[in-house]
Amino acid sequence: MKLELRSPINERAGIHVPDEVAQLAKPFNGTVVSKEGDEYPIKNNIIDLLGKEPDFTSIANYSNHWKLTASIYEDIWRKRSLSLLSGEEFPIEKEHELLIEWTAPKVDGWYLDLGCSTALYGRALKAAQKKANIVALDFSSQMLEEARLKAEADETDMYFLRADGRHLPFFSNTFDGIVMGGTLNELTEEIKVLYEAKRVIKKDGVFFMMHLIKSDAWYGRLLQESASLGGIKFWTVDESNKLFNQAGFKVEEQLVKGIVCFTKLVPA
Numbered sequence: 001m002k003l004e005l006r007s008p009i010n011e012r013a014g015i016h017v018p019d020e021v022a023q024l025a026k027p028f029n030g031t032v033v034s035k036e037g038d039e040y041p042i043k044n045n046i047i048d049l050l051g052k053e054p055d056f057t058s059i060a061n062y063s064n065h066w067k068l069t070a071s072i073y074e075d076i077w078r079k080r081s082l083s084l085l086s087g088e089e090f091p092i093e094k095e096h097e098l099l100i101e102w103t104a105p106k107v108d109g110w111y112l113d114l115g116c117s118t119a120l121y122g123r124a125l126k127a128a129q130k131k132a133n134i135v136a137l138d139f140s141s142q143m144l145e146e147a148r149l150k151a152e153a154d155e156t157d158m159y160f161l162r163a164d165g166r167h168l169p170f171f172s173n174t175f176d177g178i179v180m181g182g183t184l185n186e187l188t189e190e191i192k193v194l195y196e197a198k199r200v201i202k203k204d205g206v207f208f209m210m211h212l213i214k215s216d217a218w219y220g221r222l223l224q225e226s227a228s229l230g231g232i233k234f235w236t237v238d239e240s241n242k243l244f245n246q247a248g249f250k251v252e253e254q255l256v257k258g259i260v261c262f263t264k265l266v267p268a
């Protein structure tokens with residue numbers, strides 16, 4: 001099956017994406033055109049449905065658009081972050097194990113890494129199931145360029161898409177799974193993104209999420225209050241689950257380690 005996008009300006013118009021766009025060993029430059037004629041550039045395999053820079057409403061979001069953040073994010077911060085945040089040794093391999101166990105990527109299945117940054121989750125899914133199709137989406141060009149470099153280095157083919165999670169450019173019931181690592185806390189309009197996730201996931205799909213919750217400790221709360229000035233939000237587990245229910249998901253599995261929470265959601 002081929003990737004078909006939904007035009008961001010004409011909800012009924014599909015956009016066919018050539019398979020070669022996901023084949024990263026060969027740079028792909030060109031355009032894709034919707035059935036209504038709106039056209040979008042593909043530069044070095046990254047499909048850009050956004051064009052202009054998004055409006056930044058927080059420092060957290062702004063910093064994701066710096067080349068420096070993109071280049072150091074995964075190796076300096078991401079791979080160590082869960083051990084620091086959970087208060088116990090939590091290597092990235094353990095997180096990947098949970099991701100694969102709960103998501104169980106299928107042959108020919110379609111998976112969306114939503115707010116992918118360097119597409120750590122997308123690459124892990126593809127490593128576990130070579131015959132799955134992965135779409136990694138972010139609104140930061142800098143993050144997508146870094147993700148593309150890492151995926152090519154790992155010989156992991158996938159689609160890269162620059163788009164806004166608040167208006168997902170896919171038709172309803174497209175994905176067998178959605179994965180989202182750490183992004184919930186950084187979203188400016190989380191409920192819009194969750195509604196969109198609910199729309200594009202299949203009825204029997206699974207949504208794997210790693211998110212941060214409110215700290216119980218006074219010093220943790222102090223740190224979180226200063227982080228929230230930069231646009232990062234925290235909810236308790238109950239508040240997070242209310243948000244998921246509101247968007248039409250139900251919690252099937254949940255694991256809390258310190259302020260790190262892993263949640264497996266399915267459509268309610």
Ligand SMILES: C[S@@+](CC[C@H](N)C(=O)[O-])C[C@H]1O[C@@H](n2cnc3c(N)ncnc32)[C@H](O)[C@@H]1O
Pocket residue numbers: 061064065078114115116117118119120121137138139140143163164165166180181182183186187188
């Ligand atoms: C915490 S990082 C994601 C980390 C990554 N998922 C991982 O597991 O390593 C959050 C990412 O979400 C992206 N992002 C935030 N809001 C977005 C939106 N509305 N649409 C698309 N991407 C968004 C940011 O650009 C950033 O790269």
